[in-house]
Amino acid sequence: MKILLIEDDRSTADYVAGGLSEDGHDLDHAVSGPTGLELACTREYDVMVIDRMLPGLDGLSVVRALRSGGKDTPVIFLTSVSGIDDRVEGLEAGGDDYLVKPFAFSELLARIHALGRRAPGRKEETVLKVGDLEMNLIARTVSRAGKPIELQPREFRLLEYMMRNRGRVLTRTMLLERVWDFHFDPKTNVVETHVSRLRAKVDKPFPTEMIRTVRSAGYVLNVSA
Missing domain, CATH: 3.40.50.2300 (Response regulator)
Incomplete structure (x- = not known):
């Protein structure tokens, strides 16, 4: 919600x-x-x-x-x-x-x-879909092209935020605040490390990448790069 x-x-x-x-x-x-x-x-x-x-x-x-x-x-x-x-x-x-x-x-x-x-007329979203990538928020499962993807809790939150904001460039600061609840820069590469791990699971086994780096801006998730 x-x-x-x-x-x-x-x-x-x-x-x-x-x-x-x-x-x-x-x-x-x-x-x-x-x-x-x-x-x-x-x-x-x-x-x-x-x-x-x-x-x-x-x-x-x-x-x-x-x-x-x-x-x-x-x-x-x-x-x-x-x-x-x-x-x-x-x-x-x-x-x-x-x-x-x-x-x-x-x-x-x-x-x-x-x-x-x-809430009147409200239907709670339980499944997020971007292209062939699917996330079940109730079962806490992720799959792409029907193949299950195992994610750690923080990776799940990171991907969920990206899927909810598909097509939107997400800055490092936005990700730190929304996924890690940091309202300051911890001076670590925590975002870069988790995005890299997420790519290894969501993109590398598949023919097209979905998570793209926008130079000097951040990251964007879309159906294709």
Whole structure:
């Protein structure tokens, strides 16, 4: 699922982002109300997780603005404000669920999945296909031209991100942030090493390559080079 997290507390954001990434979700993160509202209005999400207390514009105001603008994306309020009246206020503002800090990530994940299933007209993507390359997100399997490909967990995440962004040049920074959750340059060749390993499995045994290097830019996955 595509999820928006609006949370200004770094430790909470890292905790949630890491867990959602490991579960295979695509996450955007905003640290203030205005930035989060802009993302929510200009991009499509399956679920939004929003803190109530935010700089610039509080979570209640963000959700009220979204609902008044016709956005019906499911929202989970994630907050330390735990009174009954506070929960009622959050739900009446347009929230669909309310989870109080501290919380167990497993419970947050279950609530996200539940809201995702209830989203109107939404059909969850379980299989990604690019040409003869196929990835099953439920079974966690990959095959090309019907031949199974064994991938390590990080290789799987790297390929999944590439397949979801087929035809788009992905920079080293983008891959570090989305696949490794690094928001800094670790000064290693971790990206290059994993792309090389992925090519050895996805491209080399087959007549056409799909993963291509774009000089001074990054990498792109497409049906053919």
